[in-house]
Amino acid sequence: MLRDMTIGQYYPGKSLLHQLDPRVKLTGALVFVVSAFLFENWISFAIVTAFLGTCIILSRVPFRYMVKGLKPVVVILILTAVLNLLWTPGEILWQYRFLKITKQGVMNSGYMLVRLIYLVLGTSLMTLTTTPTRLTDGMETGLSWMKLFKVPVHEIAMTMSIALRFIPLLLEETDKIMKAQMARGADFETGNIFRRAKSMVPLLVPLFVSAWRRAGDLAMAMEARCYHGGEGRTKMKPLKYRKQDFCSYGVLSVYLVGLIVIKVIL
Amino acid sequence: MSLILNHVSYVYEPNTPLESRALTDVSLQIEQGEFVGIIGHTGSGKSTLIQHLNGLLKPTAGEIFFHGRDIYDGDFPLKELRSKVGLVFQYPEYQLFETTVFEDVCFGPKNLGLSENEAGLRAFEALEHVKIPKEMFYQSPFELSGGQKRRVAIAGVLAMKPEVLVLDEPTAGLDPKGRDQLLAELKRLNESMNMTIILVSHSMEDVANYVRRLVVMDEGRIAYDGTPKEVFFHYRELEKMGLMAPQVTYLMHELKERGLMVDENATTVEEAKEAILRAMTWRNRM
Numbered sequence: 001m002l003r004d005m006t007i008g009q010y011y012p013g014k015s016l017l018h019q020l021d022p023r024v025k026l027t028g029a030l031v032f033v034v035s036a037f038l039f040e041n042w043i044s045f046a047i048v049t050a051f052l053g054t055c056i057i058l059s060r061v062p063f064r065y066m067v068k069g070l071k072p073v074v075v076i077l078i079l080t081a082v083l084n085l086l087w088t089p090g091e092i093l094w095q096y097r098f099l100k101i102t103k104q105g106v107m108n109s110g111y112m113l114v115r116l117i118y119l120v121l122g123t124s125l126m127t128l129t130t131t132p133t134r135l136t137d138g139m140e141t142g143l144s145w146m147k148l149f150k151v152p153v154h155e156i157a158m159t160m161s162i163a164l165r166f167i168p169l170l171l172e173e174t175d176k177i178m179k180a181q182m183a184r185g186a187d188f189e190t191g192n193i194f195r196r197a198k199s200m201v202p203l204l205v206p207l208f209v210s211a212w213r214r215a216g217d218l219a220m221a222m223e224a225r226c227y228h229g230g231e232g233r234t235k236m237k238p239l240k241y242r243k244q245d246f247c248s249y250g251v252l253s254v255y256l257v258g259l260i261v262i263k264v265i266l
Numbered sequence: 267m268s269l270i271l272n273h274v275s276y277v278y279e280p281n282t283p284l285e286s287r288a289l290t291d292v293s294l295q296i297e298q299g300e301f302v303g304i305i306g307h308t309g310s311g312k313s314t315l316i317q318h319l320n321g322l323l324k325p326t327a328g329e330i331f332f333h334g335r336d337i338y339d340g341d342f343p344l345k346e347l348r349s350k351v352g353l354v355f356q357y358p359e360y361q362l363f364e365t366t367v368f369e370d371v372c373f374g375p376k377n378l379g380l381s382e383n384e385a386g387l388r389a390f391e392a393l394e395h396v397k398i399p400k401e402m403f404y405q406s407p408f409e410l411s412g413g414q415k416r417r418v419a420i421a422g423v424l425a426m427k428p429e430v431l432v433l434d435e436p437t438a439g440l441d442p443k444g445r446d447q448l449l450a451e452l453k454r455l456n457e458s459m460n461m462t463i464i465l466v467s468h469s470m471e472d473v474a475n476y477v478r479r480l481v482v483m484d485e486g487r488i489a490y491d492g493t494p495k496e497v498f499f500h501y502r503e504l505e506k507m508g509l510m511a512p513q514v515t516y517l518m519h520e521l522k523e524r525g526l527m528v529d530e531n532a533t534t535v536e537e538a539k540e541a542i543l544r545a546m547t548w549r550n551r552m
Contacts, residue, residue: 012283065282179322180361183353184422185345185377202373205363209408 009168011128017059018129021245022138024252028055029126031252035259036118044262045114051255052118052125061128069124070117077116084109136161140230141239154230162218170211177206269296269319269351269430269462274328276314288314289325290486298429299460301453303473303494306483307508312466313356315483316432319464320351349378352428356435358419362407367398367418370407374426385425392425393418396451413444420448424455430462431455437472449476474498474512474533482509494533514538521545 017025032051039045056063070077090104127135140157147153178188181202188199276289288311296302306312317323318330321337321344330337337347355361364370368389375385393403396417402410407418420436433452437445453476456463467473473480473494480497482490484507490497498504501511501519518530518538528545532538 176355177361179317180353180355180358181373182322183320183348183355184361184374185348185426186373187345187377202361202363206361210360 009128010131011061011065013060013129015058015060015129016244017055017125019244020129020248021239021241022130022134023142023239023241024245024248025126025130026135026138026142028248028252029123031256032122033119035256036115036122038259038263040111040263041266043266044259047255047259047262048118052122055125056121059125059129061125066121066124066128070120073116073120077113080116081109081113084112132161132164136164137235137237137239154233158230166211166214169214170207173210174203174207177203177210268298268333270294270331271315271318272329272331274315274318274325274330276311276318276323277326278314280326288486289318292328292486292488294481294488294491296430296462296464298462299456300479301456301463301477302465302479302481303477304464304466304481304483305468305470305473305509307468310483310507311486312468312483313434314486316353316434316464316466319430319432320348320353322353345378349374349426350428351430351432352423352426354420354423354431354433354436356438357416358422358436359407359412359415362415362419362422365406366404367393367407367410368403370418371421371425374422378426388425388427389421392421395424395455396421397447413440416440416444417448428461430464432464432466434466435468436465437467437469445472452476468509470498470504470510471512474514482507495531498533499531 020028032048035044035048035051039048056066085101085105085108086099088102088105088108090102092100092102093106094101130138136157139160140153143151143153143157182188186199186202188196188203191199271292271294274289274292275287278284278286278288292311292315304312304315314323318325321330321342324338332347332351335342337344362370364373368386371389371392372385375388376382380388398414398417398421402414407415410418416436420433423431431452436448436452440448449472452463452465455461465473465477478493480490480492480494481488482497482504489503489507490500498511498515501515504511512533514532514535514537515530518528518532518541521528521542522530526542526545527548529541532541
């Protein structure tokens with residue numbers, strides 16, 4: 001059940017997208033997120049969709065697998081759509097007491113829904129095609145200029161990579177503890193909200209204990225190997241740009257500039 | 267009165283690139299009162315197998331019957347099954363959560379709908395079984411030593427009074443003394459209460475002295491199923507599966523090769539001693 005989460009999960013493969021430099025993919029994801037909020041008409045909407053579609057096809061990650069990543073955010077999606085639908089002022093299409101649906105509301109809610117879906121798909125495309133190690137590597141190298149402003153880039157990147165590493169571990173642990181308690185007759189699925197909240201105690205207490213234990217063990221292991229931050233630390237696989245990476249930067253700039261031009265002109 | 271697995275197969279994450287076959291066509295019948303060891307190398311499918319026994323995993327193909335009823339029949343009471351087939355996971359001490367040892371052991375019986383009194387009585391009995399001294403009953407389970415935590419966790423399952431007790435590597439991480447105590451305790455439960463015990467392990471040495479039947483798993487299939495003697499007879503094949511027969515088996519085979527007429531099928535140190543003494547007397551008489 002918990003294994004169904006795809007956000008932040010890596011989908012092994014050897015596609016063009018898998019092989020790109022993580023810095024390109026990070027920039028790409030950022031550009032895509034910005035672009036998803038830029039579109040306001042059908043032309044730019046079509047361009048953004050085509051861009052996302054091409055990337056998904058290039059990544060060779062099955063579309064079904066990507067859509068699974070939307071499941072956890074379904075509630076947020078529905079809520080956003082409904083709120084936008086009912087609370088946008090404008091030309092009234094339908095009214096019932098204080099509830100009203102306007103033409104602008106329909107448009108807004110549609111756009112918002114699509115934007116959020118694209119946001120999730122776009123960012124999960126990045127995590128699906130990049131291993132957590134490479135992702136944080138890319139972040140560390142890509143943001144190293146921030147060190148000039150005393151931002152602890154290495155430490156942030158390290159924290160992030162540890163956090164990412166712990167997600168699957170904790171999920172696995174949750175699964176295990178859940179099964180162990182179910183074997184003792186625990187019931188996580190039925191009852192009202194209070195009962196269910198209470199039934200989470202046998203799951204959460206051991207999970208916290210184990211998270212603390214793991215964190216302690218990890219800190220100890222890092223100490224034992226003389227970890228002392230990023231100063232003077234070298235990499236086994238330093239990131240290097242290749243031809244395909246420069247090309248991708250080119251494509252990204254054309255894409256972003258194109259969308260901005262369309263927005264300004266129309 | 268038995269647990270039957272009929273051609274059970276299980277696949278993790280089917281239809282994704284992470285797909286992996288854990289069990290392939292496993293058929294097994296376990297009778298009430300048996301003491302069975304399931305042995306296999308890491309990744310041979312032992313842990314997956316036992317999670318089927320109380321319905322935590324649903325086989326990709328095949329059926330499982332408990333007392334003659336298919337446990338995946340829509341109306342089969344899974345909760346009741348989980349009380350009848352008690353499952354103790356690997357490192358069960360990580361599932362303790364209550365404020366006191368006693369409360370934690372009560373968790374199972376209470377989930378079965380028993381009254382406070384009845385649950386307390388069962389917890390008391392179960393803790394006695396695993397030899398936790400009374401002064402520890404009201405301590406926090408997190409203050410106990412590793413071995414004590416393990417025994418409390420096992421008591422948590424025993425308190426549900428299962429007919430079948432399944433333990434996944436119960437001796438992992440215990441010192442030799444703790445290991446022997448635990449295994450002896452399981453043997454006693456098996457003999458005095460006729461409780462079916464299924465012991466999962468990757469160590470032949472551990473189980474050879476206790477179980478009466480051994481099931482050897484290799485790459486998701488059952489490789490051998492029989493008494494320890496029958497299974498250890500194939501000690502060369504076992505080695506290929508990354509398993510070691512008990513040291514005694516090696517010793518006896520070696521002795522025989524060197525010309526001492528011993529019975530090479532002895533599996534425990536005690537039996538080996540008898541066999542060697544017999545062979546020596548016989549030789550001296552010649």
